[in-house]
Amino acid sequence: xxxxxxxxxxxxxxxxxxxxxxxxxxxxxxxxxxxxxxxxxxxxxxxxxxxxxxxx
Amino acid sequence: xxxxxxxxxxxxxxxxxxxxxxxxxxxxxxxxxxxxxxxxxxxxxxxxxxxxxxxxxxxxxxxxxxxxxxxxxxxxxxxxxxxxxxxxxxxxxxxxxxxxxxxxxxxxxxxxxxxxxxxxxxxxxxxxxxxxxxxxxxxxxxxxxxxxxxxxxxxxxxxxxxxxxxxxxxxxxxxxxxxxxxxxx
Numbered sequence: 289x290x291x292x293x294x295x296x297x298x299x300x301x302x303x304x305x306x307x308x309x310x311x312x313x314x315x316x317x318x319x320x321x322x323x324x325x326x327x328x329x330x331x332x333x334x335x336x337x338x339x340x341x342x343x344x
Numbered sequence: 345x346x347x348x349x350x351x352x353x354x355x356x357x358x359x360x361x362x363x364x365x366x367x368x369x370x371x372x373x374x375x376x377x378x379x380x381x382x383x384x385x386x387x388x389x390x391x392x393x394x395x396x397x398x399x400x401x402x403x404x405x406x407x408x409x410x411x412x413x414x415x416x417x418x419x420x421x422x423x424x425x426x427x428x429x430x431x432x433x434x435x436x437x438x439x440x441x442x443x444x445x446x447x448x449x450x451x452x453x454x455x456x457x458x459x460x461x462x463x464x465x466x467x468x469x470x471x472x473x474x475x476x477x478x479x480x481x482x483x484x485x486x487x488x489x490x491x492x493x494x495x496x497x498x499x500x501x502x503x504x505x506x507x508x509x510x511x512x513x514x515x516x517x518x519x520x521x522x523x524x525x526x527x528x529x
Contacts, residue, residue: 324356328497331494332490
């Protein structure tokens with residue numbers, strides 16, 4: 289199912305990431321792709337190093 | 345207690361999903377760069393993510409540990425940056441005019457625009473550079489762990505790694521002999 293809200297977010301992110309003040313129209317058909325977008329955080333481990341956080 | 349060394353991953357899938365999808369692709373950006381590299385080019389053209397999604401691949405765009413949207417624990421290792429803009433121009437974006445710093449330098453002519461300060465494409469590129477872990481031992485260990493976890497999650501896949509990240513796809517290859525990987529410069 290096409291998720292317009294997801295597509296809008298992706299478009300926004302890509303514009304922010306690279307265009308900045310260089311915004312220009314892109315007419316490529318590739319921009320019409322509407323992917324399903326999921327954000328994951330992967331891996332990591334627990335640690336006892338807390339000194340830096342405790343100093344604040 | 346804290347959690348460290350996890351990575352940010354953005355999963356983009358063709359929608360609707362193809363009936364017989366090809367293997368998914370994990371992208372790992374090179375030094376100072378992030379998963380946004382593969383969304384668009386600095387001059388606004390569609391990037392590799394769009395291309396491979398259009399071919400039916402699910403893509404995983406990631407930020408290495410301690411970079412961009414991936415957590416860095418203050419004091420862990422050494423955090424640096426890619427370098428001043430003129431050095432970046434000489435090495436990456438205006439190589440043909442870097443004073444012949446190496447014999448093939450003059451052949452690098454495909455970067456759009458001047459590749460220097462004041463050029464909007466260069467500045468879009470330079471603006472997207474992030475802090476990164478410059479302690480190679482810590483970086484290698486953290487990347488091996490994080491991307492092994494990602495491969496565990498994804499299963500059979502390709503890895504396309506860029507520049508500095510080339511070592512990490514090769515390291516993953518030693519852990520997962522069935523992986524297919526490609527390093528791009």
